[in-house]
Amino acid sequence: MKSTRRDLFKFTGGAAVGALLSPAPWRLVTDTALWSETWPGVPRPATGEIGAKYTNCSMCPAGCAVRARTVNGQPVALMGVAEHPFSHGVLCPFGLAGHHLPYHPARLKQGPVAEAKAAAMEALAKCGKGERAAVLDLRPGRTASWTYRRALAQWTDAAYLAPPRTLGGVVAVNLAAAKIVLSFGAPVLDGWGTLGNAIAARDGFRLIQAETVESRTAVLADVWLPIRPGSEVALARAIAGLLRKEDNSSLQAAASQTGLREEQIVEVARELAANRPALVLDSQERSEILALNQLTGSLGRAIVTRRETPVPDSWKKAAAETELDAVADRSIRLLLIDESVPGAYVPWSAIERKLVADNPVVVAFAWSRGGYGRHARFVLPTAVYPEGVDDIPPAVDSPLAMFRLSNALVPAPAGVVNPAEFVAGLAGISASDALRERSDAIAKTGRGTLFTYADAKSARAKDVKPDDFWKALNQGACWMDDPPPRTEIPKLASRRATAPAAADDLPFAVVMADAYALPCSPILSKVYQESNLRLAANRAALHPSAAGDCGVKDGCRAMIETRSGKLEVLVTLDAAVPKGVVQLAAAASTLELFASSARAKVVRI
Amino acid sequence: MRGVFPFAAGLAIMLAAGWVGFPYAIYKSRPQPVDFSHKVHADKAGAKCEDCHAFRADGTFAGEPTLDKCSSCHAAAMGSTLAEKNFIDRYVTPGREPEWESYARQPDNVFFSHIAHVKRAKIACETCHGNHGSSDRPRAYQEDRLSGYSRDIWQVGERAKTTRASMTMNGCVDCHRQQGLSQSCLDCHK
Numbered sequence: 001m002k003s004t005r006r007d008l009f010k011f012t013g014g015a016a017v018g019a020l021l022s023p024a025p026w027r028l029v030t031d032t033a034l035w036s037e038t039w040p041g042v043p044r045p046a047t048g049e050i051g052a053k054y055t056n057c058s059m060c061p062a063g064c065a066v067r068a069r070t071v072n073g074q075p076v077a078l079m080g081v082a083e084h085p086f087s088h089g090v091l092c093p094f095g096l097a098g099h100h101l102p103y104h105p106a107r108l109k110q111g112p113v114a115e116a117k118a119a120a121m122e123a124l125a126k127c128g129k130g131e132r133a134a135v136l137d138l139r140p141g142r143t144a145s146w147t148y149r150r151a152l153a154q155w156t157d158a159a160y161l162a163p164p165r166t167l168g169g170v171v172a173v174n175l176a177a178a179k180i181v182l183s184f185g186a187p188v189l190d191g192w193g194t195l196g197n198a199i200a201a202r203d204g205f206r207l208i209q210a211e212t213v214e215s216r217t218a219v220l221a222d223v224w225l226p227i228r229p230g231s232e233v234a235l236a237r238a239i240a241g242l243l244r245k246e247d248n249s250s251l252q253a254a255a256s257q258t259g260l261r262e263e264q265i266v267e268v269a270r271e272l273a274a275n276r277p278a279l280v281l282d283s284q285e286r287s288e289i290l291a292l293n294q295l296t297g298s299l300g301r302a303i304v305t306r307r308e309t310p311v312p313d314s315w316k317k318a319a320a321e322t323e324l325d326a327v328a329d330r331s332i333r334l335l336l337i338d339e340s341v342p343g344a345y346v347p348w349s350a351i352e353r354k355l356v357a358d359n360p361v362v363v364a365f366a367w368s369r370g371g372y373g374r375h376a377r378f379v380l381p382t383a384v385y386p387e388g389v390d391d392i393p394p395a396v397d398s399p400l401a402m403f404r405l406s407n408a409l410v411p412a413p414a415g416v417v418n419p420a421e422f423v424a425g426l427a428g429i430s431a432s433d434a435l436r437e438r439s440d441a442i443a444k445t446g447r448g449t450l451f452t453y454a455d456a457k458s459a460r461a462k463d464v465k466p467d468d469f470w471k472a473l474n475q476g477a478c479w480m481d482d483p484p485p486r487t488e489i490p491k492l493a494s495r496r497a498t499a500p501a502a503a504d505d506l507p508f509a510v511v512m513a514d515a516y517a518l519p520c521s522p523i524l525s526k527v528y529q530e531s532n533l534r535l536a537a538n539r540a541a542l543h544p545s546a547a548g549d550c551g552v553k554d555g556c557r558a559m560i561e562t563r564s565g566k567l568e569v570l571v572t573l574d575a576a577v578p579k580g581v582v583q584l585a586a587a588a589s590t591l592e593l594f595a596s597s598a599r600a601k602v603v604r605i
Numbered sequence: 606m607r608g609v610f611p612f613a614a615g616l617a618i619m620l621a622a623g624w625v626g627f628p629y630a631i632y633k634s635r636p637q638p639v640d641f642s643h644k645v646h647a648d649k650a651g652a653k654c655e656d657c658h659a660f661r662a663d664g665t666f667a668g669e670p671t672l673d674k675c676s677s678c679h680a681a682a683m684g685s686t687l688a689e690k691n692f693i694d695r696y697v698t699p700g701r702e703p704e705w706e707s708y709a710r711q712p713d714n715v716f717f718s719h720i721a722h723v724k725r726a727k728i729a730c731e732t733c734h735g736n737h738g739s740s741d742r743p744r745a746y747q748e749d750r751l752s753g754y755s756r757d758i759w760q761v762g763e764r765a766k767t768t769r770a771s772m773t774m775n776g777c778v779d780c781h782r783q784q785g786l787s788q789s790c791l792d793c794h795k
Contacts, residue, residue, distance in 0.1 A: 007611040014615025021616075022623020027631065034752030037714065047713070050665045069795075077716065077795035096791070 048072030054081065054453040054476020056392055057095045058341055058385045058406035059520055061139060061168070062194040063392030064091055065453055065478060068099065068409050075099040075386065075409045080196065083456035084478070086398060090196030093524060100521035101384045102410060106368040108381035110415040113422075116363050116378035120426055123334035123361040124155065131356055132327075133334040134159040135423060138343030140321060141169065141393030143434045144420035146311055148338070149318035151427035159327050160319045163344035166285045168396035170306055171490040175201040175397050178279035178302040180271055182208045182239075182292070183217065184232045185283035190216040191514070192281070193397030206275070208268060210235060212511050213583055214576045225268070229509035229581055230598065231258040232282065235265065236289040242269035243295040277301040287494045294492075305488040306394065307481055309401040312441045329353050337364045337372045338419045340382035341390065345588060347595035348375050349564075365419035371588045380417045387412035391435060401481035403442055405435065405473050436470055443469040448481040506562070506599040511577075512586040513541070532572055537587030540569040542602065543579045547571060550602045557605040560584070562597040568605065632756055637743040638703040639696070640688035644741045650678075654730045654738055666719035669705045672696060706746030708757040709734060709772060716795045726784075733772060 019025055053068045053075065065081035078096055082089030101107075124133055133155050135148040140162035152158035167173055175181070175198060186192050188207060189199075209221035210232065218224040227235060231254075238254030242265070255262045272278040276297035282289040293303050324346060332354045352375070355362070364376035373379040382388070386409040394402040424431035442448070446462030450469060453476035461469065461479060473479070513535045529536035540560055542552070552558045554573040559566050560582065567589060577583045582600060584590045594600070646652040657670040676697050682689055696703050711717050722728045730738060747756035758772045774793075781788050 003611075010608070010611035011615040014612035014617075015619045016615075017612075018616040018619025019623055022620055022627065024623040024627040027627070028751075031631070031749055031751035034712075034749075034754060037712070038753060050663075 046072035046074045052454070053407070053409055055386055055407040055409055056404040056476075056478065057091065057098055058388075058390055058392050059094055059098055059101070060092075060191065060342060061393065062087070062395045063402075063404055063406070064095055064194060064196060065089075065404075065476070066091065066095065066098075066386075067453065067476075068386070070409075081453045081456070081476075084196070084453070085451060085458075085480070086197055086402075086478070087194055088196035088200050090199060092191065092195050093528075094520040097521035097524040098385055099409065100523055102387055104368070104384070104522045106370060107384060108366070108368060108373075108379065109413040111380040111417065112378055113380055113415075113417055116380055117422070117426070119361045119378065120334055120336070120363060124426065127156075127333050130328065130331055131333045132157045132159055132331055134161055134327065134332045134336070134354075136161040136324075136335060136337045136346065136351070138163060138337075138339050138345070139341045139393065140343075141309075142341075143311075143391045143438050144338070144431075145393075146315050146318060146438075147420040147424050147429075147431040147434050148336075149321075150315055150431075151423045151429055152319035153317055154427040154429065158319060159322045159332070161324050161327070161346075162321050163346050164285075164323050164325075165344065166287070166290055166493050167281075167303070170308065171492065172304055172306040172394065172399050173279065173281070173397045174302050174304050174399040175279070176204060177399075178205045178277055178298070179275040180206045180208065180278040180296075181281065182210065182268065182272060182278060183221075183281045183283075184236070184286075184289050185209075185211045185215075186281040187215060187217045187283070187514070188281065189220045192217075194395045197395075197397050205279070206271070208271070212509075212578060212581060213513070215513075223268075225258075225260055225264065226578070227258040227260060228578075229511055233286060233288050234258060235260070236280075236286075236292055238265050239269045239272065240292055240295060242266060243273055243292070272296050279303065287492070290492050299492075300487050300489040303490055303492070304399045305484070305490040306399060307401050307484055309394070309403050309481070310438070310441045310445050310447070312437050315437075324350055324354060327354050330356050332356065333360055335360065335362045336419070336423055337362065337366075337376065339364060339366045339371050340388070340419055341385075345371070345586075345591050347592045348372065348588075349592060349595055351375075365417060365422070374588070380419075380422070381413075381415060382419060383408075383412035383416045386410060387416075388418075389435065391438070400483065401448075402478060403438070403473070404478040407474055407476065439470045439473055440466045442479055448479055450477055450479050452477045506597075506601045507580065508542075508546075508582040508600050508602060509580060510560075510562075510594050510598050510600050511581050511583045512590070512594075513583050514586055532574075535572065535583065535585040536570075537585050537589060538569055539572050539585065540602070541572045541574040541577045541583040543577050543581070544573045544575060546577075546579045546581075547573055547602075551604045552602060559603045559605055560593075560600050561603055562593055562600045564596045565593050567593050571602075631750055632747040633750055634745040634747050635706055636745050637706055639692050639705075639743075641692075641743055642688070642741050643738050647739060658730075660720055660724075664720045669707065672700065672702050675703075706748075706755075708737070708744075708746060708755050710755060711758075711772070712754065715774075715793050717793065 048071055051070045053070055055066050055068065056063045057066050064087040065084040067079050067081050068075035069077040078091065078099055080087060080089035080091045127133065133152070135152060137145050137148055137160065149160045152160050173193065181188060207221040208223045208225065209218040210225040210227050211218050212227060212229045214224060234254045234257040238250045241248065241250045251262050251265060254265060278296035279298050279302040280289060280292040280296060293299055333356050335355060362376040363378045363380060364372040365380050365382050366373045367382050367384045369379055385406060388406065389408050390406050392404055392406055420431050420434065443461060443464065443466040448461045449458050450461050450464055450472060451458045452472050528534040535541060540558065547553065552571045554571060556571050558569055558571050560569055582602060657674060659667050661667055679689065679693060679697055682693055749756065777793065778788055
């Protein structure tokens with residue numbers, strides 16, 4: 001029997017049909033996908049003994065208590081500590097996936113440490129008259145912050161810089177005391193303070209959210225006041241006028257600026273007057289808005305003076321905290337920036353004009369190149385949560401001082417740098433035992449209570465020996481101060497408003513979606529961003545009709561242009577964003593672009 | 606008729622290869638270290654699943670029993686079977702843990718709580734593990750050469766006779782859906 005070419009095709013066709021009717025190809029597809037999960041480089045938790053470790057999350061200033069389920073010592077799941085008296089067992093989605101952060105593809109593991117040290121020493125030696133070294137600390141109040149201040153005290157005219165803040169330092173918020181919270185864009189229920197504390201206190205206060213975009217906090221608020229962008233101060237002035245029972249001249253203007261009805265503003269003022277203390281918060285901590293607290297009975301009750309967490313007496317000869325604006329332009333020769341832990345972001349344009357024109361040395365301590373690393377001459381890698389050991393200052397909503405450690409649950413890569421020890425080394429002081437020294441100083445005061453996570457027990461600090469106090473902190477514990485013996489009425493710092501330049505010819509007002517934070521778990525940020533639950537740094541949200549006017553569609557590329565620059569983004573259509581507004585994520589790139597201009601235009605690419 | 610033959614031959618060969626040859630090729634078999642009879646332990650010793658596959662004090666599942674558990678009864682031979690003699694000679698006397706192959710081990714990216722399913726949801730062991738508890742001798746462990754998963758995850762062989770759901774993700778999701786329970790990713794992929 002002679003086989004023809006046609007027979008071969010028929011045989012092949014039959015074989016193809018037979019293969020498709022068998023399980024082989026379908027299983028191979030599945031198996032290949034599963035096989036790819038075991039490729040080298042894919043993190044795999046160890047198998048072995050199941051245990052638990054305790055720490056505090058340092059990914060944001062809240063510092064929530066964490067119980068890590070471990071397998072063979074490797075954390076595989078994070079959860080809250082239910083009995084914790086302040087965080088109440090709550091962790092945000094970022095905190096729940098915090099143990100993924102060491103595997104973030106953008107993280108740095110090696111850096112030019114020796115070169116950076118040599119350049120820093122040379123810059124210190126070259127500092128001429130009117131020139132200085134400075135440290136910019138994005139999260140002040142830590143023991144590392146004290147190390148910077150002690151180191152800077154060794155150098156002439158050196159400056160310790162921290163982001164300007166009215167609340168969160170010695171002045172804190174007591175949510176539990178507030179009967180009403182009027183929030184001007186502060187994400188009270190979405191990352192502003194300690195999530196567990198806000199949820200625990202939520203039943204006790206009525207929340208009025210004045211915000212342009214219907215944020216997650218606005219959705220959960222009792223009342224959402226959809227005000228026009230940039231009209232927050234006008235609304236605050238009108239409410240102040242009503243509370244002072246002055247003439248209502250500003251009411252009509254405020255109604256016109258905010259887009260609210262006059263009766264709505266009057267009703268808010270009436271509620272604030274009738275339910276004292278009424279707490280007023282502002283996402284940008286503008287003095288004119290926070291000053292409303294003087295009229296609503298908050299000072300001393302919902303806004304309180306917080307004692308500082310004790311430090312050893314020998315540390316108190318340290319450099320004072322200085323705001324960047326107070327430093328002369330073109331005067332910083334050596335700038336060391338600690339962005340190893342997230343904090344408020346200071347736009348680079350504000351920093352850059354303070355640097356000497358002639359070859360300044362900028363060293364950024366960071367875990368990725370996404371922030372100041374784009375501008376610094378040297379970027380030195382740091383440990384990330386939960387690799388490093390660091391303390392977390394009390395959160396903005398903690399009326400009492402606190403001391404808690406973020407412990408190392410996994411070892412840090414060999415090439416990372418401890419920023420505090422690097423700076424201490426430049427100044428010739430020792431900082432390796434700083435956390436232990438501070439722990440001993442707290443234990444020595446005998447003040448406060450030590451809450452240990454493993455057994456959920458509280459003990460008076462005066463009943464705990466310093467060695468045991470330190471041991472407990474390293475195994476997961478939190479020290480909380482006693483209430484101060486007398487109530488001090490806090491003074492709210494008056495800050496000069498730095499309103500972005502008006503550019504009324506540009507059609508869109510810019511609104512930031514979230515508070516600035518460093519990225520977290522690569523898996524979680526992927527989920528958030530792909531689902532648009534949170535805007536990614538390269539996305540802009542527009543109202544569908546506004547997008548239509550600009551000729552852009554969902555998912556297409558566009559350029560956001562301002563007076564100071566432009567940024568390429570992907571467009572997301574969102575009917576919750578008002579017309580005339582473009583919403584962006586608060587990332588380093590966007591904050592720098594919109595520091596000097598709050599208006600933009602959208603151009604299709 | 607002759608015209609159909611090449612097509613039918615190709616079809617038949619690939620069907621045979623896919624349904625018969627492929628499973629042999631994709632799985633590699635390993636025998637269990639001990640010729641263990643669940644049936645003898647259940648019938649003669651009256652043992653229940655949880656006597657050996659116990660929960661620890663903190664609620665975690667211990668999985669296969671360690672040698673200590675076996676040695677508590679088999680420090681010396683209790684019967685006259687060759688299997689027991691081999692077990693004592695190879696493992697009990699030298700104090701060496703048997704290297705059991707776990708038919709039902711889930712991959713590392715899955716968190717499965719036995720106590721939530723057994724104690725709280727009252728699901729019988731047989732629901733997922735089939736009639737393994739009444740087997741007279743252990744089957745060879747079959748491992749997928751590509752994925753490294755146990756063949757039992759796919760609900761085949763002996764276990765399939767009494768199992769209502771496979772141990773794949775779809776099996777978990779189907780059961781949770783039927784019961785009206787949470788199906789969040791983070792329930793299992795923590």
